[in-house]
Amino acid sequence: MRLLSIAALQTSPVARDPAATLRLLGERVAGVRDLSPGVQLVMFPELHLPALPPPLELHGHAVDLAVEVPGPLTDELGAIARAHGVWLLPGSVYERAEGDRVHNTCLVFSPEGGLVARYRKVFPWQPHETTTPGEGFVTFDIPEIGRMGLCICYDGSFPETCRQLAWMGAEVVLQPSLTTTSDRNQEVVMARANAIFNQLYVVSLNAGAPTGLGRSLIVDPEGLVRLQAGDGEELLTDVLDLDAVTRVRESGTAGVSRLWEQARRSLEPPFPLG
Numbered sequence: 001m002r003l004l005s006i007a008a009l010q011t012s013p014v015a016r017d018p019a020a021t022l023r024l025l026g027e028r029v030a031g032v033r034d035l036s037p038g039v040q041l042v043m044f045p046e047l048h049l050p051a052l053p054p055p056l057e058l059h060g061h062a063v064d065l066a067v068e069v070p071g072p073l074t075d076e077l078g079a080i081a082r083a084h085g086v087w088l089l090p091g092s093v094y095e096r097a098e099g100d101r102v103h104n105t106c107l108v109f110s111p112e113g114g115l116v117a118r119y120r121k122v123f124p125w126q127p128h129e130t131t132t133p134g135e136g137f138v139t140f141d142i143p144e145i146g147r148m149g150l151c152i153c154y155d156g157s158f159p160e161t162c163r164q165l166a167w168m169g170a171e172v173v174l175q176p177s178l179t180t181t182s183d184r185n186q187e188v189v190m191a192r193a194n195a196i197f198n199q200l201y202v203v204s205l206n207a208g209a210p211t212g213l214g215r216s217l218i219v220d221p222e223g224l225v226r227l228q229a230g231d232g233e234e235l236l237t238d239v240l241d242l243d244a245v246t247r248v249r250e251s252g253t254a255g256v257s258r259l260w261e262q263a264r265r266s267l268e269p270p271f272p273l274g
Contacts, residue, residue: 001241001243002144002242003145003240003242004040004041004142004145004239004240005036005038005039005040005041005237005239006039006040006041006043006236006238006240007036007039007236007237008043008203008235008236009032009043009044009205009235010045010205010208010229010232010233010234010235010236011028011045011048011208011233012208012209012211012212012233013048013049013050013051013211015211016051016053018050018051018065021048021049021051022049022073022077025044025080025090026080026083029080029084029086030083032235032237033084035235035237039086039237040087040142041087041088041142042084043091043174043203044090044176044205045091045176045177045178045205045207045208045211046091046092046104046106046176047093047104048090048092048178048207049073049090050065050093050094052211054211061094062094062102062104062130062131063100063102065094066094066096066102067093067094067095067096068096069093069095069096069107069115073093074107074115077090077107078109078115079113080109081109081111081112082111085111086111087109087111088108088109089107089108089174089176091176092104092105092106092121092176093107094131095118095120101132102130102131102132103120103121104120104121104124104129104131104152105118105119105120106118106150106176108140108148108150116140117139117140117150119134119138119150119152120134120135121133121134121152121153121154121155122134122137122151122155122161123154123155123157123158123161124154125153129154137151137161137164137165137168139168139169139170145242146242146245147170148171148172148173149165149166149168149170149172149173149174149200150165150175151173151174151175152177153175153176153177153179155175156175156177156187156194156204157187157190159193159194162198163197163198165198170200171201171242171245172202173200173201174203174205175203175204177204178207178212179206179213180211180213181213184206184215185215187204187206188204188215188217188228191217191219192217192219193223195219195220195222195223196253197259198259198260199222199248199253199259200221201218201220201240202217202218202219203218203219204216208229208231208234209231213231214230214232214234216228216229217229218238220244221244221248221249221253222248222254223253
């Protein structure tokens with residue numbers, strides 16, 4: 001069986017204090033490891049480490065809080081992942097790129113501490129987010145388990161995002177989010193829809209109050225909600241059976257609709273964004 005034990009922390013940063021937030025992240029990873037010794041992947045919300053204050057202030061922070069990737073912050077995050085032997089997705093950071101560009105970038109570290117994936121948000125929430133859009137989608141492999149796809153918050157509002165990740169082989173989409181607006185209800189629907197359309201798992205992790213509106217959820221390959229959080233601080237733990245992705249794609253959602261198998265037969269690659 002291909003099982004992935006995951007811990008998704010619906011939490012808030014120490015507002016306006018990135019250094020304290022980083023220290024607390026390390027403590028929380030240690031706490032999760034103690035609570036669930038078999039956990040393999042630990043995940044935090046979008047823009048957790050920049051420690052944006054509530055209510056979310058979107059303007060004027062990105063340039064001031066941007067960091068180099070790789071750099072001192074990624075060194076510290078890699079050390080946390082290595083110390084606890086987990087795959088670590090610490091949310092996203094503001095990444096200082098070439099010229100004066102700043103990206104909203106999701107990072108992933110292996111249990112050995114290596115930076116194994118860096119994804120720049122393709123669909124910033126325009127016009128409110130001023131970060132530069134990324135130019136491609138990203139997956140990474142957990143050996144002997146399966147392939148993960150990365151997207152960030154508003155990316156999930158575009159069907160092309162999860163479809164492209166599925167086309168790239170993703171069986172789980174990890175979606176750190178930071179939603180403070182009243183359309184979180186719609187995001188919950190879209191998480192389920194993206195899981196149904198592509199017959200894969202979706203982990204939509206929002207920040208908890210007071211920074212975000214919470215309501216994080218884990219959706220299975222048939223679109224059924226396995227776990228859903230409230231609006232405050234909460235830890236979601238689950239064990240995902242990636243063989244269920246194979247089963248649903250071969251036998252069909254509810255045993256009848258083989259969406260992904262038909263898409264692969266009917267649509268010409270490269271698809272959809274080649």
